[in-house]
Amino acid sequence: MIQALRLPLRARRPPDRFRAVTMAVSCIGPLVLIAVVVVLYRVAQPAVAHYGPGFLFARSWNPVSLDFGAWPFIYGTLATSAIALALALPVGLAVAIVLAQPGAQRVRATIGTGVELLAAIPSVVYGIWALYVMAPFLFTRVEVPVSQRLGFVALLSGPPRQTSLFTAAVVLAVMILPTLSAVSRDVLRAVPSGLRESAFALGATWWETTWKVTLPAARAGIFGAAVLALGRALGETIAVTMVIGNRPDVPASIFYPAYTLASVIANEFTEATGDLYPAALAELGLVLILVTLAVNLLAQVLVRSTSRATR
């Protein structure tokens, strides 16, 4: 009966051209994403064909003999991002827990604004600050004492340098903190208040509620926030380039200079001549974008799954 009424109505309704036009325009976003990957692949193609899959694990980087391998940069990128995440995770989670609590809105609004302003500061400003202020401080207060006392641990041996893997990781930690805390805060807020209230009603303290109820309920989303922050750290270019020391080598200690995928492109691409050298740099860019896209995709799926499951 209802079907019979509805069909002629639908037939009479004119097509929604507005919808079609806006939908077509909205497709530009995904198309750009695909275009970026395709174009990068085409630039990198000579190197992909010439070096094959061994490119990823070769350790030399010699523009003169055209002997290129990505391993020092992949190592530097992964190491800086992993250390940065380890440093930022406790702080970011604490900020998210504080911000997600109900009540005392004025204090929280101030803290939230402050942390989000951290995200707004341009990367190059972090770079100049890290180079002139943070690196000398870390050198005298952290790197030198630690390498003197704990130098027998291979990764902490000296002599340290001001521009090092460690310095880059610390500035990255500051830069990913806002992503980490903002996304985890949203995830924590999406945890149904009934869960928390039941824990309180059973006599649990604030800490027991947070640690045993709220955080486990938001686990997947917090993991997603961490993965999202990891993606930001992997792709960060300028601040890292200014403080990592730019040496294409797998460093024996975190206090030695290193290099990342993004910073070698930033430093060398304008000076790369010939066919293979720029193509090799573009292949580094291709590796970087494919890894960050995969990481971001995983993060988005994780964050979405929690906010949908608990809504």
Add this chain to the structure above:
Amino acid sequence: MRIRNRWRRLQNTLALSAAYALTGIALVPLALVLGYTAVRGLPAASHLDFFLNVERPVGIPGGGVAHAIAGTGVMVGLASVMAIPVGVIGGLYLAEYGGGRWASGVRLAVDVLVGAPSIAIGLFAYALIVVPLHHFSGWSGSVALAVLMLPVVIRTSEGAIALIPSSLRESGLALGLPRWRVSLQLVVPAAAPGVITGALLAVARAAGETAPLLFTGFGNRFWNLDPSQPMAALPLIVFHDALTPFRSLQDEAWGAALVLVVLVLLVNLFSRWVLRRQIRLAGQL
């Protein structure tokens, strides 16, 4: 039992103070970055020459960053013209018709594009525009910046438009207006402050980007408003001059960094104020 409860209470106090202490630590870098940029940047940025002159060789006083301010303005302006209309219409689609599978696919792709490394976007614009034209140009820089702005504009406009309560749409539809009139003449004007501030946030983000301009806009030591030539930009000045051994150039870098920070902070605080106002107004509708 009593000892156990005292332990639980102590544990609770410790954890609570640890959480607040760590939150305090999170704000330390903000204060340090802002403080040092202000202190180190003011000596250079307090001269009027800094905003009126172009770069001068080391040792000659009176150099400035006027060309970089102009270059950033031109490239970000062109990028805005490319990215903002497309982004707003895309956001409109996601907010107005965004329930389906296709829209969530678009949303996912856009969120992933936000996370794409800016240096890779620079390589993209290089391959797309610099290679065919055989030289660096402001145009290629603005294309790179537009790609970075687009996802931000889409998502912020979607957010701003989705804030408008559906009762406004329903009243328009009940009066017999077609969907496009409802969207363009009722919903978008109501959401305009939010959409505009979202676009402003994207502009601020683009103005601070260095990596995508390294091999597109490239930088220029001279006054230039022609986007078919290499163009200077404030972040490029900070990046190049900070790494030189000359004190005067380092001061110039700090000065340019201060200009960037002030710009970005003003836009962010302003947009925060507008957004709060919008949420309050939308609650009243």
